[in-house]
Amino acid sequence: MLKLTAADLRNLPAETLAVPVCEEASIHPRGPVASLVRRALGYEEFTGKSGNELHLYDPPRCSMRRVIVLGIGPKDKVDAEALRRFAGKAVKTAIEWRLESLCLEAPSPQKLGLDTRTLLKALMEGACLANHIYDRFKSDPKKKPLQTICFRTSPGAAEAFSALPETVQTVCEAACLAREWVSDPSNEKTPALLAAAVKKRAESAGLRVEVQEEETLKKNKMGALLAVAAGSENPPAMVLLDYAPKNPEKTVALVGKGITFDTGGYNLKPSNSLDGMKADMAGAAAVAGTLLAAARLKPKIRLVAALPMVENMVSGAATRPGDIVSAYTGKTVEIGNTDAEGRLVLADAMAYMIDRYRPDMILDMATLTGACLVALGEKIAGVFSRDDRLAEVVLAAGEETHERCWRLPLPDDYKELLESKFADIRNIGTSRWGGAIAAALFLSEFVGETPWVHIDIAGPAYIKKGGDYCGPGGTGFGVRLLWEVLGRLRS
Numbered sequence: 001m002l003k004l005t006a007a008d009l010r011n012l013p014a015e016t017l018a019v020p021v022c023e024e025a026s027i028h029p030r031g032p033v034a035s036l037v038r039r040a041l042g043y044e045e046f047t048g049k050s051g052n053e054l055h056l057y058d059p060p061r062c063s064m065r066r067v068i069v070l071g072i073g074p075k076d077k078v079d080a081e082a083l084r085r086f087a088g089k090a091v092k093t094a095i096e097w098r099l100e101s102l103c104l105e106a107p108s109p110q111k112l113g114l115d116t117r118t119l120l121k122a123l124m125e126g127a128c129l130a131n132h133i134y135d136r137f138k139s140d141p142k143k144k145p146l147q148t149i150c151f152r153t154s155p156g157a158a159e160a161f162s163a164l165p166e167t168v169q170t171v172c173e174a175a176c177l178a179r180e181w182v183s184d185p186s187n188e189k190t191p192a193l194l195a196a197a198v199k200k201r202a203e204s205a206g207l208r209v210e211v212q213e214e215e216t217l218k219k220n221k222m223g224a225l226l227a228v229a230a231g232s233e234n235p236p237a238m239v240l241l242d243y244a245p246k247n248p249e250k251t252v253a254l255v256g257k258g259i260t261f262d263t264g265g266y267n268l269k270p271s272n273s274l275d276g277m278k279a280d281m282a283g284a285a286a287v288a289g290t291l292l293a294a295a296r297l298k299p300k301i302r303l304v305a306a307l308p309m310v311e312n313m314v315s316g317a318a319t320r321p322g323d324i325v326s327a328y329t330g331k332t333v334e335i336g337n338t339d340a341e342g343r344l345v346l347a348d349a350m351a352y353m354i355d356r357y358r359p360d361m362i363l364d365m366a367t368l369t370g371a372c373l374v375a376l377g378e379k380i381a382g383v384f385s386r387d388d389r390l391a392e393v394v395l396a397a398g399e400e401t402h403e404r405c406w407r408l409p410l411p412d413d414y415k416e417l418l419e420s421k422f423a424d425i426r427n428i429g430t431s432r433w434g435g436a437i438a439a440a441l442f443l444s445e446f447v448g449e450t451p452w453v454h455i456d457i458a459g460p461a462y463i464k465k466g467g468d469y470c471g472p473g474g475t476g477f478g479v480r481l482l483w484e485v486l487g488r489l490r491s
Contacts, residue, residue, distance in 0.1 A: 002165035014103035018090035027107040080122035087126030088469025128172035130469040174289035175476030182474025186261035191309035205295035208242035224344035231318025232311035248302035253359035256287030257366030258309035265338030282461035283365040286478030334423035371435030382456040384440035397484035
């Protein structure tokens, strides 16, 4: 549980206090915390440099038993992300010490040049995200999350931002749930199992839920989606989620790629690429998490979501390179590569959502292309859109949340890469270059005139080595990003 406090250090509701310290600059008001910082800086081994850590015990005139002092580097380099990392490190230290509670000291917003809400929100996000432990399959878990994390700030800030902890906790818990779904092994999240898990959570949250099984998908003529599912013994499913407040300002559709395991089909992936393919449903996980957060926080925007869930497997029934299938729109698609499957699933799901709900805009999120990973690395998502305003909203949200995004182009002349001699369009470009662009151009053929943004999260959806506020596995990337996007659309 996250909470704000303005308690005196003699009455702190935790046995441990964590304090951020900058190099050669004070970031705390005069008083007992500043005295603790001076004491810490009196040790030669501690300078406030990023990565420095010092522990003080039984400080005078204080109720806490210990103080974790963490260096965060030069003051002019400290931003919201530096504060998230500080909070994450402090929480991880407290977990290692098997503590039940921790208090983090908020530095002075004025001294750091940050507004109070941004500062407090960053601290809360880093702490809440770091407090998540994925140990579902450990027979003897060694670590437990903290039960309470408080943030000490001024009385005025504690009162003004009293509602912030609930908002941050709700969104971060949704991101952590997305992490768990991504980290779960594929034998535990076949399309049917994942659809059931999402349905259970969504119904409990008060969302409208519809699960379309294979027969319904056939009836709806989702030929592109079904072509991907053809090789698996586990049938596909598409989960539809609907958050519908009274008198909504607008309707936003979200679509998340839900490939629960991707072999590549007959264009089989090399063995070293198969290792992370349980994460190919990270887009669906992020979209589901966003809807669950909305159900609790109740924005004035109607949100509808489609989570197409499919396994891309190899068998005698699997789709072959060279096959031609008919998409939901009636457009025929030549399968140039069976490993370019995500765009087929998304194309049908997006076109269906536009037909059914007539949204004001549609955003899709997908671990779509290795090409985007090559272009932008493991920490930045690719953004594609013909709508400049909507693209800028996503990019700004990425800056705010540090779920960073970079816009890539949609040049019309690249469409010739998708030309087919036998069908309306190919599912992959005829050149090996510009693969992320070709995939986005393919998707653009199925959204018509509806304002649309495609977010390729192939890089940041999954990490093998944990960071300051995220363990190894699914990152939950996209939940905080989408929530920030929705906030900016409301304003």
